[in-house]
């Protein structure tokens with residue numbers, strides 16, 4: 001009998017977890033497993049803000065996919081998926097067409113600009129290793145150039161972060177840690193640097209414990225961040241942004257660096273392939289399959305699951321993507337063995353920790369609030385755990401964070 005072919009698109013948290021769990025669960029004779037990813041490396045998306053600020057080298061946030069998969073069981077193809085032809089059960093990639101019997105879509109997220117004019121063209125987004133490297137180099141370039149110009153341009157030293165959610169706050173923590181170092185390196189007066197966080201919502205880190213949020217804001221303000229809360233970015237231009245608080249208070253802020261961190265949507269491949277979706281995210285069945293498509297699983301940021309307690313979607317996180325990968329692998333193993341009863345996915349939220357730089361953080365873990373060094377230690381443990389779950393102790397030793405004192 002012909003072996004079923006399982007194709008996994010994306011080797012991020014969701015896709016790679018599916019692959020490494022599946023290779024343990026399924027025998028070589030039971031299925032062909034193909035993993036497709038744009039790059040030959042996996043990157044820790046949750047560390048990209050560090051690479052973007054330049055506090056962690058981009059090589060530290062990535063590792064070779066072939067090092068963590070069992071190459072006897074999983075064929076890795078480096079290619080870019082373009083579209084899924086659902087009816088024909090095939091994936092169109094930049095270089096090929098790949099047929100499948102079962103498909104896992106784990107292509108992650110893209111920035112959501114909510115139609116704000118100029119953002120796509122003039123703002124950076126922390127989306128992958130290449131983007132992170134570009135942001136870091138752009139920051140360095142502006143510091144390096146400031147003193148070489150006769151007419152000093154304050155916009156070279158003005159950094160705007162759009163969004164005071166998780167990604168925005170974590171990036172601000174790293175950026176404000178890096179700035180004193182950049183000032184020393186490029187002979188720039190620290191007082192001339194401005195770091196502004198613009199947030200349309202009336203609060204920082206919505207959903208987080210207010211006491212912890214106050215701590216985070218105070219810590220970042222101490223490091224020079226100016227918060228503009230309840231203020232919307234109306235437009236990004238070649239030389240900065242236009243913001244508005246209410247109807248009338250419109251302001252133009254000159255800034256050479258604008259980093260948009262206020263929203264993501266699922267991969268555009270989801271909608272381009274005809275899956276029914278909300279902002280690129282498919283509301284999956286309890287067993288993680290796409291409604292109406294019994295051979296297609298969707299995990300990670302391309303999936304949408306509802307928190308029944310509050311009747312709102314869970315925010316997309318690496319924690320959920322990895323847990324989905326585990327369930328998806330078990331469900332695929334069940335399906336190829338002809339079992340009809342699939343496991344229901346229920347997120348097990350162990351906590352959330354938001355870093356405020358390498359040495360500080362806030363968080364709630366196992367029901368306990370924490371901040372400062374303790375939370376920062378916990379954050380590194382969470383980061384190391386993600387490595388362990390995919391590649392075991394050897395990956396932790398190679399890529400782990402041990403600067404924990």
Ligand code: FAD
Pocket residue numbers: 009010011012013014015036037038039041042043045046047048049079080081082106107108109126127128166167170267269299300301302316317318319320321353354
């Ligand atoms: P990803 O892990 O992003 O992986 C997607 C993969 O698909 C990548 O390897 C990409 O190269 C590949 N890919 C994309 N398009 C294609 C294509 N067309 N063809 C082939 N391959 C493709 N979550 C937390 O739980 N905790 C945190 O502390 C946290 N911090 C974050 C900090 C930052 C700066 C960011 C940006 C996100 C953070 N998140 C955090 C969210 C978390 O990173 C995502 O929810 C998680 O990465 C989603 O996993 P995924 O598998 O869906 O996508």
